[in-house]
Amino acid sequence: MSSTGSSIPRKPAGRYHHGDLRRTLIDASLELVRQRGPSGFTLAEICRAAGVSQAAPYRHFEGKDHVLAVAANEGYQLLTTAMHSIPVAANQLPETLEQLARAYLNFATQHPAYLAVMFSHCPGEHFGGLLKHPSTAGPDGLKQLPAPQNQTEEAILASWQAGQLGFQGLAQAILLAAQGSPMADRITEQTASHYAAAIWSMVHGLAVLLLERMIPPEWMQDDFQLVMALIVRPWINGLSEMPVPDIGQMMGCPRLYSMGMQLPEG
Incomplete structure (x- = not known):
């Protein structure tokens, strides 16, 4: 997330009721995220931007991580709503993937601050620091976490659960669209989440490159026409050549498991 070095926006005191x-x-936190990234400010600066006293947030939040976890939850729900608005039908895999990709890119470019708190902020000091501990890796890793001890930890888990629902919805859409298509024997109940992870990774990386202006902004014009033609459609056309991912090679990524990744049976 780029930083402009601009001063903190201030809301006149007394403007909220x-x-x-x-x-x-x-x-206010989302505006600061947009300017500086999730790690570039403090709770006191959120208060200053909102035009409130430093004691005011504690009526609703325990601290900055609590605010950002709630914001991340909102972002996941907005993204899921956008994805669910896309009609999905059997034997429409390329069309469905393209529409899902376009919806994701629209969300990312319209809500860059939400995207940042959803995927670029890991409050690792919570849960006794276990979020970054090797014991929490793997398919059962999150089960090793202690029960939430405060509202911040509850909000963190709630945001991950919202993300999990969205990811599972993506996998189900891909599974339905693949039915009756040449990919039907490859995209199954057991493998749909693997393909969902692949398309998500590609489109999310593309969204980040667009936001960081590493890809010409002209590519975003006309509802991402050039992005679709030069990147997304060729990727979709090559999907039949993609091997089924070995989820066992991703044992060190508990967040993917928390979002609904499945281990192959047997």
């Missing part, structure tokens, strides 16, 4: 302080703080 009882009942929307929570929303004001989330919005």
